[in-house]
Amino acid sequence: MALSYGITSVRDAGSGSTTINQMKDLYSSGDLKIRVYQMVSSDSASEYYNQPVEERTNLYNDRYNISSLKLMADGSLGARSAWMLEDYSDQPGHTGDPRMTDEEAYTLVKEAAEAGFQVNTHCIGDAANHQILNAYEKVINELGLKDHRFAIEHSQVVALEDIPRFAKLGVIPSMQFVHATSDKNMAEDRVGPERIKGAYAWRKMIDSGSIIPNGTDAPVELVNPYHGLYAAITRMDRDGEPAGGWYPDECLTKEEALRAYTIWGAYAQFEENDIGSIESGKHADFVIIDRDYMNCPDNELKDINAQMTVIAGEVVYTAPGFSLNK
Numbered sequence: 001m002a003l004s005y006g007i008t009s010v011r012d013a014g015s016g017s018t019t020i021n022q023m024k025d026l027y028s029s030g031d032l033k034i035r036v037y038q039m040v041s042s043d044s045a046s047e048y049y050n051q052p053v054e055e056r057t058n059l060y061n062d063r064y065n066i067s068s069l070k071l072m073a074d075g076s077l078g079a080r081s082a083w084m085l086e087d088y089s090d091q092p093g094h095t096g097d098p099r100m101t102d103e104e105a106y107t108l109v110k111e112a113a114e115a116g117f118q119v120n121t122h123c124i125g126d127a128a129n130h131q132i133l134n135a136y137e138k139v140i141n142e143l144g145l146k147d148h149r150f151a152i153e154h155s156q157v158v159a160l161e162d163i164p165r166f167a168k169l170g171v172i173p174s175m176q177f178v179h180a181t182s183d184k185n186m187a188e189d190r191v192g193p194e195r196i197k198g199a200y201a202w203r204k205m206i207d208s209g210s211i212i213p214n215g216t217d218a219p220v221e222l223v224n225p226y227h228g229l230y231a232a233i234t235r236m237d238r239d240g241e242p243a244g245g246w247y248p249d250e251c252l253t254k255e256e257a258l259r260a261y262t263i264w265g266a267y268a269q270f271e272e273n274d275i276g277s278i279e280s281g282k283h284a285d286f287v288i289i290d291r292d293y294m295n296c297p298d299n300e301l302k303d304i305n306a307q308m309t310v311i312a313g314e315v316v317y318t319a320p321g322f323s324l325n326k
Contacts, residue, residue, distance in 0.1 A: 003033065003309045003317040004319075005224055005225055005226070006289060006309050006317075007034065007309075008034065008035060008275070008285040008287070008309065009034065009037065009265070009266075009275060010034060010035070010036055011039065011215065011269065012036055012039060013039050013120065014039050014040070014070030014072075015039070015044075016040070016044035017044045017047060020038060020044075024060075027060040027063055027064055032063070034316075035063050035064070035311065036063065036064050037065050037068065038064065038067070039069065039070035040066060040068065040069055040070065042069060042070070042108060045069050045111075048115075049112075049115035061312065062274065065269070067117060068117055069108070070120050070122070070153075071100070071105070071119065071122065071132075072099045072100075072122045073098065073099055073100060073132050074096055074097060074098055074099055074127070074128035075096065075097050075124065077156060077183060077187060077190050077191075078186060080094060080096060081096055082124035082125035082128065082156070082157065082190075083096040083097060083099075083125040083128040083131075084127050084157070085130065085159060088190055088191070089189065089190060089191055089192035089195075090190055095127065096125050096128075098127065100131075102131060105132060106139065109121075109132075109139045109150075110139045110143070113148065118151070118269075119136070119148075119151070120150075121150075121152055121153060122153045123155060123156070124156045124157060125156075126157045126158055126159045129152060129157070129158045130162055133152070133165050133166070133169065133171060136148075136150045136169060137165070140170075148170065149172055149269075149270060150169075150170070150171050151171065151173070151174045151268060152166075152171060152172070154217075155173035155175050155205070156179065156200065157195060158199070159195075159198055160197060160204075162198075163198060163204050163208050164208045164209075166205065167209030167210045168209075172213060172268050174213050175200075175202065175212050175213075175214060176215050176217040176221065176228065177214050177231040177232040177257070177260075178216060178217070178221045178227055179217065180235060180250075181231045181236065181237040181246065187200070200247070200250060202232070203251065203252065204250070206252070211259070211264040211267065211268075212252075213264045213265040213267070213268035214228055214260035214264070214265065215228070215265070216228055225261055226301055226302055226303070226304040228257075229261065229293075229302075230298070230299075230301040230302035232256070232257035232260065233251060233252060233257050233298055234301075235248050238302050258294075262277060263276035263277050264276075283311070284310060286310050287307075287310070288307045288309075289305065289306055289307060290304060290307055291304060307319045308322060
């Protein structure tokens, strides 16, 4: 399915050894073509920390990399399990559900960093984002880390004073543009008119010096990446609502949105020298689409279709009826 949308590389955001071994079997048999950057779930991480780097990276002709730990700091905004600094606006007395103490977060991050692993942590609420930024900062300073590329997955509701800390610390806000257009009908009810200013705050993040690697968060959302590009540029859902966009000051440009789906994603997994753009010396990963992304009307972005997908020079998907000779 991913190949049919022109996706050449994905991140598996947290699996244990059983799934990892299944992935290896699929690569060995030739049944799995797409590149996968593997985040290891915390309950399986220790068995990979002691493996030599060459046994867990650049596997199967650079298709599979096991270099990252996935942590969970809270739940979701819709279920009111995202961890907030103050009570939910629509549920007084409730601040959500933290998954770790400060000490547990610090210990897990430090163990991963000492093993040479990147850390990616799921944070939806502003309290979760604050806790993990603090844990990252402490470990970065203690170990003198220079190019850690620690990330926060979702970075969905962030206190305004914490937004500049991402760029200052080199922490990557890994956000999913379609979440804003999926959540827009309930998000402000949950957090109120002031906290919403730091929610889905893509423009504020970029203007403060961060990059935003984007994804779809499938299967929570549809795997279709063009929906994400459309959401990034319009802040509207696929029915065109609300007219003019939801908090349109946070919109991205077409070029920024494209970078978020390509070279910024590659950078977030230490692979910007190999994938993420079409350049001499990189893997020949690319997609042919059915219209001119940079020049087509914004409302057509969600309707883009992939015609051909190529990974390392191999055609791995061709749309029915499409031919390069036509």
